[in-house]
Amino acid sequence: MFRKILVANRGEIALRVIRTLREMSIRSVAVYSDADRAALHVRKADEAAHIGPAASSESYLDIDRVLDAARRHGVDAIHPGYGFLSENAPFAQACEDAGFTFIGPSAKSIGMMGSKTAARRVAKDGGAPIVPGTDEGIERAHELGFPVMLKAVAGGGGKGMRRVDRREDLAAAYESASSEALRAFGDGRIYAEKLIENARHIEIQVLGDRHGNLLHLGERECSVQRRHQKVIEESPSPLVAPKPEMRARMGEAAVKAARAAGYFNAGTVEFLADNDGNYYFLEMNTRLQVEHPVTELVTGLDLVRLQIEIAAGGRLPFTQDQIALRGAAVECRIYAEDPANNFFPSPGRITQLAEPSGPGVRVDSGIYAGWNVPLEYDPMLAKLIVWADTRGHAIERMLRALGEYHIAGIQSNIPLFEAILNDAQFRAGNLHTGYLDELLKKPIDFKGAPAPELAAVAALLAGKMTGPQEPPAVVSGASNWLTAGRAEQLR
Amino acid sequence: MKRVIRIDGETVEPAAGSVIETEPGVWSAIVDGASYEARVAGDEITINGRRFHFEIDDPRRWTRRQGVAGAQGRATVHASMPGKVVRLLVAMDAEVTAGQAVVVVEAMKMQNELKAPRAGRVAKIHVKENDSVTAGTVLLVIE
DSSP: OOSEEEEOOOHHHHHHHHHHHHHTTOEEEEEEEGGGTTOHHHHHSSEEEEEEOSSGGGTTTOHHHHHHHHHHHTOSEEEOOSSTTTTOHHHHHHHHHTTOEESSSOHHHHHHHHSHHHHHHHHHHTTOOBOOBOSSBSTTGGGGOSSEEEEETTOBTTBTOEEEOSGGGHHHHHHHHHHHHHHHHSOOOEEEEEOOTTOEEEEEEEEEOTTSOEEEEEEEEEEEEETTEEEEEEESOTTTTTOHHHHHHHHHHHHHHHHHTTOOEEEEEEEEEOTTSOEEEEEEEOSOOTTHHHHHHHHOOOHHHHHHHHHTTOOOSSOGGGOOOOSEEEEEEEESEEGGGTTEEOOEEOOEEEOOOSTTEEEEEOOOTTOEEOTTSOOEEEEEEEEESSHHHHHHHHHHHHHHOEEESSOOSHHHHHHHHTOHHHHTTOOOTTHHHHHHHSOOOTTOSOOHHHHHHHHHHHTTOOSOOOOOSSOTTSOHHHHHHHHHHHO | OOOEEEETTEEOOOOOOEEEEEETTEEEEEETTEEEEEEEETTEEEETTEEEEEEEEOTTSOOOOOSSOOSSSOEEEEOSSSEEEEEEOOOTTOEEOTTOEEEEEEETTEEEEEEOSSSEEEEEEOOOTTOEEOTTOEEEEEO
16 A cells, blocks of 8 residues: 555645545645645645645646655655646656556546547447537537537536537637637637537446456436536436436446546546436546545545555455445535626635534535635635435535535625525426526525514624724725636636 | 614614624624524624624724725725735835825736825735735735
């Protein structure tokens, strides 16, 4: 087993990996940029290495600097987390070449699945149904029938994606998608897929060892999305839960696709599904997902521990028929953004923090009171995950936990989750990827109904204030447009 | 003179009850047997997830209205966008007049003179020359 592992990431996921390393008595090495000297993952690691300036291109995305830190600290292996270098095939190869085990799949598998069009061919050859589409370019896109979705070949995270409803809009959408993809991935190639309307996003967690054993850990439903970014994830899917045969078929399709790519370690096969139970391969993510905790809670497994054991050459300690999903888990991604103000990013200093706890509550967080949320990186602050015996109870538990969450100094999207979790359509499990956009078209009163007795209590408290309280860290007059624009350029 | 308390801009008669600060910024109120946990930050009170803005008018004391050219209370000078402090134009304890330039911040490749929102004394300087600042960073406090 490894003695020391470098975590090539930051924020909540770096901390989440460090926690498992501590449980396994493996020393952890955090890396940090100038913006992250005071970050929580640095405080909690056994060792820490500075890897450069705030801009991620010169720190968390710089392969040479990360490998240099690994050498200086004498690690055995590198865990990439998600984002940054996690799906970078040259990085996985460079780790192995430098003598460090990359905790993830082979560079070859990452490369195969990194091209969305190549992944579609692999999945198709493996027998998984795929969404009709072009191999590359848009010359034949109109033959698919409108609407179509343009996607980046190197894509991910919603970048370079455009919905096109009419043939005359195709060329303009192609140009803008291609330039966005070029900026985000350094690769402007675009392909087209038939758009499946009102589809659900359902993904299968797969896990394989280096001895050819591959299995799946059931599904997650991630249909609640805003601008192609997941907002709430849950396991099991309310669509699949009553249909065990659908889970078995999707799981088998996912395992086949992974096998065709020679896959080992943890990965996720994403599908689009309709309410009739049809499903189509979308893409494979060759890393640990942001939303992996919901799978952990319903299976009782620690996916990071399994990743490390697999990377060390271990065999899967169970078989497919030993995997059972129990209860229901829901995750909310807590972001520094203001839902009452068009989701403006809200970086700045956190002046107060109270995190929820109690039965069935898990908080994977990268923040603390006094932490200054940097504008250079993704504004996700934490993930709040709950487990309960049924989906209904999990939703009630999540609302209770959100009520205990208090983040002051910056805005967060907590009020958005309260609106979604109280929505009848969400509660009925009647979801699709356009669900949240439709919900947000209706006016939502994020502040809640005025309560006269609360105002009187507030006045009672205000009367006790004897001096100025610390001024809030972010003054409302600040231009969040400028802040966001600057952050986008640095990213 | 009686203090007037405004909640979200409306004058509100305070409830009668027991109030204690249980940990820094976290208060407990018991009113008519009902228990409330409240958090106070700046000029905001959060109770049961509902956020209230409060103001107190009391000529004998400070006022919470910040950033306006009033004659009393504290006022802050803050960066309105990310940038770098180029020059501090005043020192600690200096007396300033309303509208006097106090600090120069370079942002978006332009130098901006930030001015004192009101007359007073420089009570705190939170930055040095060449510091990078984020949007909203409090640079100076004037009392």
